[in-house]
Amino acid sequence: MTMDKKVAIFLFGRPASGKGTQAKILSDKTGFYHFTTSREGKEYINAHDDEQTKRQAELYKAGKLFLPEWTSRVVLEKTREIIKMAKGIIYDGTPRTLYEAKAVFPEMVKLLGKENVYVLLIDISVEEFKRRVEKRLICNRDSRHVYIRSDSLMPGTKCPDGDGVLETRDLDKKEVLQMRTDEYAEKTIPAIKFIEGLHTITTINGEQSVENVHKDIIEALNL
Numbered sequence: 001m002t003m004d005k006k007v008a009i010f011l012f013g014r015p016a017s018g019k020g021t022q023a024k025i026l027s028d029k030t031g032f033y034h035f036t037t038s039r040e041g042k043e044y045i046n047a048h049d050d051e052q053t054k055r056q057a058e059l060y061k062a063g064k065l066f067l068p069e070w071t072s073r074v075v076l077e078k079t080r081e082i083i084k085m086a087k088g089i090i091y092d093g094t095p096r097t098l099y100e101a102k103a104v105f106p107e108m109v110k111l112l113g114k115e116n117v118y119v120l121l122i123d124i125s126v127e128e129f130k131r132r133v134e135k136r137l138i139c140n141r142d143s144r145h146v147y148i149r150s151d152s153l154m155p156g157t158k159c160p161d162g163d164g165v166l167e168t169r170d171l172d173k174k175e176v177l178q179m180r181t182d183e184y185a186e187k188t189i190p191a192i193k194f195i196e197g198l199h200t201i202t203t204i205n206g207e208q209s210v211e212n213v214h215k216d217i218i219e220a221l222n223l
């Protein structure tokens with residue numbers, strides 16, 4: 001990887017694959033911008049008041065996902081802004097749907113050049129996913145603070161990254177777990193398949209320690 005060029009790194013993986021954690025570590029190490037659709041979407045809502053954006057604010061309040069058309073617009077507009085300042089952007093689970101992949105991915109390649117776009121899939125099995133979700137704790141103040149239950153980290157423990165408290169979430173309930181699994185299979189896998197038709201995807205074994213997954217990512221990126 002040549003550091004004088006701007007890069008985009010797309011990290012994919014089913015829920016609980018550790019992609020959020022890996023995106024954060026990689027961002028801390030490289031200074032690349034850590035991009036999550038939910039956070040950028042919320043910021044965009046606060047800064048814009050057109051009709052389409054107002055509707056997304058209502059969807060968000062109702063606990064629903066942003067519409068793909070609007071999400072694609074936000075991802076592209078934000079990317080064009082961020083890339084002026086940042087040396088690179090790490091996309092944490094974006095694009096989430098086939099619609100978004102078609103709208104966003106070819107544009108990114110055009111913007112940065114094919115050789116500067118990296119796509120990594122952090123792979124864990126469905127069994128590993130279920131095992132991890134059962135042990136997962138999330139901060140009640142910031143959903144990016146995710147931990148695995150241990151002797152020192154339990155529901156009610158103060159969040160190591162801020163003022164929040166760690167708790168299990170609705171995601172731990174069986175039906176929500178099933179919904180998230182289905183969503184990944186039905187929406188995100190087609191997006192990944194579409195990208196696979198255009199680009200090389202490097203699969204990373206996600207069933208290793210955080211450190212070893214990170215090492216494999218660095219190796220794949222040639223950093």
Ligand SMILES: [Zn+2]
Pocket residue numbers: 139140141142145159160161162163164165
């Ligand atoms: Zn926290």
